[in-house]
Amino acid sequence: MTKPVAPDDPPPDDDDGTDPPDLFTTDDATLRPTERTLGKYRLIREFGRGGMGVVYEAEPIDGGAMVALKTLQHGTAAALSRLKAEFRIVADLSHPNLVQLFELNTTGDIPFFTMEIIRGRGFNDDVRASFESVAAAPTVPFNEQRLRSSFSQLVEGLVAFHAEGLIHRDIKPNNVMVTTEGRTVILDLGLAVETEVAKFNNTQHEIAGTPYFMAPEQLRGESLTAACDWYAVGVMLYEALTGERAFQSRKHAELLQEKTEQSAPTPRSLVSEVPGDLNDLCLDLMRAIPADRPSGQEILRRLQIKSSSSIESTVWIGRERELACLQSAWIDVRAGKPRVVLVSGRSGLGKTSLVDHFLAGLRRQERVLVLRGRCYENEAVAYRGFDGVVDSLSAFLCRLPRQQAKEILPTQIDQVCQLFPVLEEAARHAGRSLSRSNRRNDPREKQKGLVALRDMLIRLSWNTAVVIFIDDLQQGDEDTAAIFGELTRRDETPAVLFLATYRSEDADINSCLRLVRQSQLPAAEQLTLTDQLEVAIEKLSHAEAMRLASSLLLRHGVNQSESQSQIADEADGDPLFVRMLVEHLVRLRRDGAPIALQPANWTLATVIQERIKSLEKPERVALEILAAAGRPLDQHTLQQVVGAGNHSLGLIRSLRVKRLIRRLGDLQRIESFHDKIRETVLGHLPARKLSKYCLKLAEQMGAGVGPENIDVEFIADLYRRGGNQQQAGINYELAAVRAESTFAFRRAAEYFQYAIDNLKPSGRRELALRKGLGDALANGSRSADAAAQYVLAAALAEPEARPGLQQLAALRYLTSGHVEEGINTLRKVLDHYRLPWPGSRFTAVVGLLSRNAYLRFRGLRPRKFIAGHVPSQRDAAKLDACWTAAAGLSLVDPLRGSFYLAETLRRSLTTGSVATRPRDLVAYMGQVAIGGSRSR
Numbered sequence: 001m002t003k004p005v006a007p008d009d010p011p012p013d014d015d016d017g018t019d020p021p022d023l024f025t026t027d028d029a030t031l032r033p034t035e036r037t038l039g040k041y042r043l044i045r046e047f048g049r050g051g052m053g054v055v056y057e058a059e060p061i062d063g064g065a066m067v068a069l070k071t072l073q074h075g076t077a078a079a080l081s082r083l084k085a086e087f088r089i090v091a092d093l094s095h096p097n098l099v100q101l102f103e104l105n106t107t108g109d110i111p112f113f114t115m116e117i118i119r120g121r122g123f124n125d126d127v128r129a130s131f132e133s134v135a136a137a138p139t140v141p142f143n144e145q146r147l148r149s150s151f152s153q154l155v156e157g158l159v160a161f162h163a164e165g166l167i168h169r170d171i172k173p174n175n176v177m178v179t180t181e182g183r184t185v186i187l188d189l190g191l192a193v194e195t196e197v198a199k200f201n202n203t204q205h206e207i208a209g210t211p212y213f214m215a216p217e218q219l220r221g222e223s224l225t226a227a228c229d230w231y232a233v234g235v236m237l238y239e240a241l242t243g244e245r246a247f248q249s250r251k252h253a254e255l256l257q258e259k260t261e262q263s264a265p266t267p268r269s270l271v272s273e274v275p276g277d278l279n280d281l282c283l284d285l286m287r288a289i290p291a292d293r294p295s296g297q298e299i300l301r302r303l304q305i306k307s308s309s310s311i312e313s314t315v316w317i318g319r320e321r322e323l324a325c326l327q328s329a330w331i332d333v334r335a336g337k338p339r340v341v342l343v344s345g346r347s348g349l350g351k352t353s354l355v356d357h358f359l360a361g362l363r364r365q366e367r368v369l370v371l372r373g374r375c376y377e378n379e380a381v382a383y384r385g386f387d388g389v390v391d392s393l394s395a396f397l398c399r400l401p402r403q404q405a406k407e408i409l410p411t412q413i414d415q416v417c418q419l420f421p422v423l424e425e426a427a428r429h430a431g432r433s434l435s436r437s438n439r440r441n442d443p444r445e446k447q448k449g450l451v452a453l454r455d456m457l458i459r460l461s462w463n464t465a466v467v468i469f470i471d472d473l474q475q476g477d478e479d480t481a482a483i484f485g486e487l488t489r490r491d492e493t494p495a496v497l498f499l500a501t502y503r504s505e506d507a508d509i510n511s512c513l514r515l516v517r518q519s520q521l522p523a524a525e526q527l528t529l530t531d532q533l534e535v536a537i538e539k540l541s542h543a544e545a546m547r548l549a550s551s552l553l554l555r556h557g558v559n560q561s562e563s564q565s566q567i568a569d570e571a572d573g574d575p576l577f578v579r580m581l582v583e584h585l586v587r588l589r590r591d592g593a594p595i596a597l598q599p600a601n602w603t604l605a606t607v608i609q610e611r612i613k614s615l616e617k618p619e620r621v622a623l624e625i626l627a628a629a630g631r632p633l634d635q636h637t638l639q640q641v642v643g644a645g646n647h648s649l650g651l652i653r654s655l656r657v658k659r660l661i662r663r664l665g666d667l668q669r670i671e672s673f674h675d676k677i678r679e680t681v682l683g684h685l686p687a688r689k690l691s692k693y694c695l696k697l698a699e700q701m702g703a704g705v706g707p708e709n710i711d712v713e714f715i716a717d718l719y720r721r722g723g724n725q726q727q728a729g730i731n732y733e734l735a736a737v738r739a740e741s742t743f744a745f746r747r748a749a750e751y752f753q754y755a756i757d758n759l760k761p762s763g764r765r766e767l768a769l770r771k772g773l774g775d776a777l778a779n780g781s782r783s784a785d786a787a788a789q790y791v792l793a794a795a796l797a798e799p800e801a802r803p804g805l806q807q808l809a810a811l812r813y814l815t816s817g818h819v820e821e822g823i824n825t826l827r828k829v830l831d832h833y834r835l836p837w838p839g840s841r842f843t844a845v846v847g848l849l850s851r852n853a854y855l856r857f858r859g860l861r862p863r864k865f866i867a868g869h870v871p872s873q874r875d876a877a878k879l880d881a882c883w884t885a886a887a888g889l890s891l892v893d894p895l896r897g898s899f900y901l902a903e904t905l906r907r908s909l910t911t912g913s914v915a916t917r918p919r920d921l922v923a924y925m926g927q928v929a930i931g932g933s934r935s936r
Contacts, residue, residue: 037061038112039105041069053083053190057117065639067102067114077424080111081391084422086190087113088376088388093164094657096616097157099187102653106381118187120179126150127240140273141243146178147278151237152303153184158233159296161186162226165195169224171232172213173239193224200224211255212247216288219256227290230299234285241267241274241282260288277302317551318544319354325535326358330497334465338493340530342473342517344504345537347662347673348576351501352471354537359467368465369396375475375512383419385470385480390420390453393460397426406430408459415449416456450486457487457494466496474506474513475663481515485529493530504536539573548575552582570604576659577676580607608680611660618642619651623660623672627681628693628721631714632669641693641700694722712738713751720758729759736772745780752776767796774808783816791825803832803877807884814888822892826885833878835885836903844895851902858909875911882907 036043041058047068048055058069072079087104094100104113120126127147154176161168169191178184191208193200205221207214215231218224238246246264249255267274267282281302287293294302322343329339345351362368373388381387397405409430410416417423417434427434460466468487473480488498500516507513507520518526519534540548545568553563563585571577584607612620622642626633635652642651652670655661662673672678682690698718702710716731736751752773761769774789790809794802806829813822830837838844882904890897 038069038071038110039108041067041114043069058114062636066117068117069112069114071110071112077394077422080106081394081422081425082190083111083113084381084387084391086188086192088374089166089192089194090161090189093161094654095157095160097153097184097186098161099185099189100653104376104381106387118177118179118185120177120181120183120185123150123154123173123176123178123184123236124240126178128243140271142240144275146182147240148303149182150176150178150184151240152305154186154233154236155296155299155303156305157184157186158226158229159300161192162229162296166192167195167200167224167226168192168229168232169218170209170213171229171236172210173236176236195225211252212245215290216256216259217290219252219259225290226296227293230285230293230296231287231290234282234293237278237282238264238267238286241278242270244270246286317548318540319350319357319537322354322535322537323358323361325533326355326499329533330362333495333497336495338488338495338498338530340488340493340498340532341500341535342532343499343501343535343537344507346505347503348574348659349537349539350575351503351537353575355469355471355499355501359469362467366465368467369460370467370469371396372469372471374471375473375480383479383483385473385476386483387420389468389470391422393456394420394422394426397423398429402430406432408456410452410455410459412448412452412455415445416452418445419449419453450483453483454487454489454492454494457496461495466494467499468496469499471501473500473502473516474510476510476512476516478511478515481512484516488530490528490530540571540575540578541573542568545571545573545575545578548578549582552579553585574674576674577604580604580611584610604676605680605683608677609684611658612681612684615655615660616651619655622651622655623677624681624685624689625693625697626661626670626672627678627685628690629697629718630678632671633697635663635670637697637700638670641696691722694718695724698722698724698727716751716754720754725758725760729755729757729761732758733769733772736776740772740776740779743779745776749773749776749780749782763796767793770796771805778808778812783812784818787812787816787818787821787825803829803881806832807881811884811888814892817892819892822888826888829881830885833874833881835878835881838896838899841895844899848895848899848902851899851906855902855906855909875907879904879907879911 038058040061042061044057044059044066046054046056054071056069056071057066059066070083072083084104084106087101090098090101099118100116102114102116105111127142127150158168158171168186168189170188171186175188176184176186201223207219207221209218209232211219213232213235215224215228218228218231235246238244247255247258249258264286266279268276268279281294281299284292284294285299326341329341332339343351343355359368359370363370371389371392373385373390373392375385383390397408400408405426409427409432413423413427413432414435417427424434457466457468470476470480470484484498484500487493502510502513507517514520517534518529518532521529546564549564549567549571567578567581567585570581581604612623615623622638625638625641638652652661656663656670659673660677661670663670672681695718698715701715701718712731713735716728716735719725719728719731732751732755736748736755739745739748739751752769756766756769756773759765759769770789770793774786774793777783777786777789787809790805790812794805794809797805806825810822810826810829813819813825827837836847838847882900886897886900886904888897889900
């Protein structure tokens, strides 16, 4: 049986039966056979549908891995909010036992997100005992080997989920699948919620989930902890062990009573072959009191699974200056002054952690409403970043009393709802009627909506302390910048604290940052916006890095001062590397290895290498290919070279979440997260494998792309490093020609030289390359080097073409001060054309005077020729040789230079080469004027 994804469950029993108006629908009537595409995906077939969602198998129109694509069947504002929450709540999670989500798109009429396709069986189907005939019928309802494997993976996935401060709330067999390869995957995260201090404060007493699997506190609508998920896991285990239902009641009240006041028969009382450890674990997980249930770490211990959880991120060290800046801005806001603060820094230095720490401190001091959004790199939503802010605002308004919510909503709520449909739920809660408009793309309606949103935030700030926080602003777009500018307009900004973080390395290349940061805007535009404060996050000092390492080590029972110092040295002030090194030591201690290790055994490079070794093979290959490339790669190119099929999207996302790779500001290119990671990977990459990767990359980048779009410089470098010198040389030549066409002469010269070195040409090919190299060097003001190449080219040329190259060499030698080489080369040209060379000063003076006298006597009018007469090629070549001699010798030997200038003009007039006469005439008249002034 193949079941790619589990359908959603029907709505809870307490649904009032009234459906709000749909914003969109995904019925087949909407998706006609000829139009079965959504965004950039082509819908292949329907996997299934439930009460809320429809799931399709889809393929990217431009090629790539197949994905599962989930839409909404009933498009209410609440359903749209849930769809976005389901995606965002795990957008940065990557674990083999959690379903991988890829892209969210709400820009069209039908919102959707994509995820990996899970092919396999449901949990119950997988763990049941199998038999081929009645005679082989098993005596127990489960296959113990498969049950232990699948159940252990389920626990590991939930432990990772809970470690991120999340609660699933709907764990059940339909939401857990086992792939054909034996990988257990937790699905359907639409009811998942974030927690504060490990608790979800269910202030609205919401009852969400599947009642049969709910913990008692969840059925009562109380605040929840991770223990409610472990209760559901216990119910699943009970059914798997016994093949029976743990509870028989169907009604809500009776089911709650059964769970709290009665005990289900023990699994061993129903099936005597149930292993004792699983029997006891099942009963403990189903205890009515949450505190009596085992924690995730305890379950792992009882299943004899080593915990793979990472170091907690709650330790806070340093950043006093930055925190003081944020606190000062908040004091101004509480005094009624709006403030805008941008927090910048390199990836991994702790920008988001700084803001989270600051906000946690605010919440401890006073009641504050934090409207939080984030610009996710794999989202296609309108007003990226602010979309999440408005989602939070809508949820807050729905929790307010009706009259209070009504006072906050602006009069033009219709226009705001056109921009952010999720606010329709808040409008209905406040009793506001909405009118439908077909002018969603009208710029005037858009502007009205933004103004109304600003008005709503102003009303909200009158009685509520508000922080608007947008994370990862470098992944925003021009729409994000537009709303940011509208909300922070001078003298109209709500009295709130606007916080945003962005990666400093993207500051100059991201269009959103260029439009948001005042320092990059024209002076006139800066005057229209509220002043911004930029807070730059730098590396930790050595003392701070030691304190961070010490705190993390002590938290895990490791107390070694020498380790703290070495960690600080190795991490070089990067908090991410501090945590990686501490995780390594803690893991060694957990695995029983001695802590007092030699420094060389746990340097940052070795720790990174250990992390790389733990990756799945496709992930490791992708990381190695990025390191081999040595520069950012297009995502599609990387996927094709890795060749991971349907897993390519997931592995790239997994590496990004593990902070081994990152996307650049354009979101299409990927590179190693840090140079240290790339250097470590390269240091352990065999030469043969490096060569293989380079060749595969070069072939992929040149395939199916027009010549004008091929990055020939990069491809040439890849071929060279891969050992294919012939292809490297060909591409270097193309790169040189392209560079020359853009006047990048120095780069062109470099590529011509690489082409020569790799092709090792001879004959006419070498002549053309030497000539091209000489021209590029000459245009790049490297005259002596250009002359040397012209000489080498002349030696390869046919006799009739040789003087022209020698002339170029002579001119470059003479103008660069290499007089002897220049004269020797020039003499060869003159000898070839049997032109005179004044051997002495006396001969030069006599020759110059005689030519001046001749020109004065006959005048500067050219000789008359028969119409259509064209000077012979030899006459033109002699004339050009004389001009070269005049130009080259004028600075190093003015007398001979004047001689050849006069000779050039004489030949020009007598042969009718009028094309050169104006140039020669101007030069000659200048010489005469100089001579005349000197004689006077």
